Amino acid sequence: MTFIEKNKSFPAPRNDLVRATRPQAVAPYPQDWVDAAQKLAYEFAEGAIQRDLDGARPVEQIRRLRESGLVSLLYPKNLGGGGGSLRDAAQSVLEIAKVDGSTAALLGFNYYNSLVPLLTDYTGANDDVVRHAANNRFFWGNVTQYVNKEFVAEHHADGGFTITGTKKWNTGAPLAEITTVLAIHPDRDHYIYAVIPTAREGLEFHNDWDPIGLRGTDSGTITFHNVRILPEDVLHWGHSPAQTGPLPLWASFGAIFYTAVFIGRTLGALEHARKWVLQGRRQGSFGGVSISADDPFIQAEFAEYWVQVQAAQVYFERTIAFVQEQWDRRSSLTEKDYGAIALETLSLRTFAARTALHITPRVFELLGGRSTAREADFDQYWRDVRTLSSHDPEVLARRVIGKHVLHQDPLVFPPHFKQDKVG
Incomplete structure (x- = not known):
């Protein structure tokens, strides 16, 4: 079929x-x-x-x-x-x-x-x-950011909602047939989550994604013009009376997949560099070597990068095993458990991003001037890592990690809405 x-x-x-x-x-x-x-x-x-x-x-x-x-x-x-x-x-x-x-x-x-x-x-x-x-x-596409506080749904007379507003950074949605949608409930005291087809009437895709890296991810702006959200489009929320804060585990899973990109891009850069130094000799290579891969200084530098990414991979595997174990018992997770998972995955993402940002630009130290040619595209790895890591600044992540590790207190997610409703 x-x-x-x-x-x-x-x-x-x-x-x-x-x-x-x-x-x-x-x-x-x-x-x-x-x-x-x-x-x-x-x-x-x-x-x-x-x-x-x-x-x-x-x-x-x-x-x-x-x-x-x-x-x-x-x-x-x-x-x-x-x-x-x-x-x-x-x-x-x-x-x-x-x-x-x-x-x-x-x-x-x-x-x-x-x-x-x-x-x-x-x-x-x-x-x-x-x-x-x-x-x-x-x-799947993604219209799920929490940052736009003006993205508010309105009740529809026949049930469900309508949404008018603009959201940026909708990764994948322009190429998807289906997408998540997060909006503020008309009462302005909690969120609603829905799933709609990207062909739904009233969606305007701006095609304005033009970053330095991840250039094909199509994370452009979408404007909703009185877009209908049918009652059956709205997902059931089963954790509490209403969703007043972030979706449990969503950011933690996201951190794992961000990390996969960081480590994969770093490994890709090293493999690209390895093949390059086996093919010729850069200017300024150690005397007597015929290919750069035999230069002892290049060997030592390459080893440093390789060891660092090995450490990132071990951390990655350990964290995945921990999160899988928590996911398997998800019906019994507490707020303290969610915080522990978030802290672990945030730490992983921070370490992996820093490792990737250190290594991907430094591979040029191994390669020589020819590697800066546009068609070699060695900068793709750093550009992709820099673009993705910029979405969640490292300094903010380190501040959260440091605060909770120093004081040994649990990470708790506060509600996004005041008890007396947001006006």
Whole structure:
């Protein structure tokens, strides 16, 4: 059965680019997710430099991710998903990040936004959304930032809501058929979470994403013009009377996938550099060597970077195991548990970002002047890391970590709304 035959009731994609991401054939879920990701990374490596230089959207790459089933890896098998683990997902992002930062970041954002129906409620109340997404192997967009306090829904006479307003940094949404939407409830005392098709009437995509790195992630601005949110679009919230603060575990999962991109980009830079120094000799190399890889100073410098990224990978694995253990017992997690998970993942993300920001620009120390040619594109790794890490400044993360580690007090998420409502 083809994708279109499965999906007769879903609206047509909003443009030809989104249509082109639809699977042409649906492969069975792989037995080994990381192996499948490595094979796709091999495919994606072809043309990756040119896509980066052109700022091209990875349309073909998203189609292949959907066909392979990687986009639905984290969904339970009983809901039609791949039944993979958090490690499977994180390592898949890391493998693709070695060769294609934009596609890897999009996959990572897909993972933690596709989990929103399972994060908002642990009892199965949103299972139909998951089944529909898994059945169609949707790639998910993200309209989920908490920063816009003017993005407020209004009641609709026939039920549900309408939304008018603008949100920036909507990663993946322009290439997705389905996206999360976070808005402030009309009473202005809690949030609502919804899932809508990106072809919904009233959505205006500005196509204004033009950063130095992750140029294909398409995190542009979207304006909502009286966009209808149907009652069935609104996700059930099962944690408390209403969502007055951040979604449990959403940022923690996000930190893991950010880290996967940071480490993958760093490993990619080192592998690119390794091949480069094996091919010739840079000016100023140690006397008597025929290739730069035999220069003892380059060897020592490369070793320093390699050791640092090994440490990041071990930290990554340890944190993934911890978070998976917590996720498996999610119905019994307390606010203190959520805080401990957040502190651990924030620390990981901070360490990985700092490691990547140290190594990715310094690979030029190994390479020589020829490596600065545009077509070599050695700066792609630093540009991607710098762009992603800038979304969450390290100094703020370190302040949170330091405060709680010094005082040994739990990290508690305060409500975003006052008890007497926000006017």
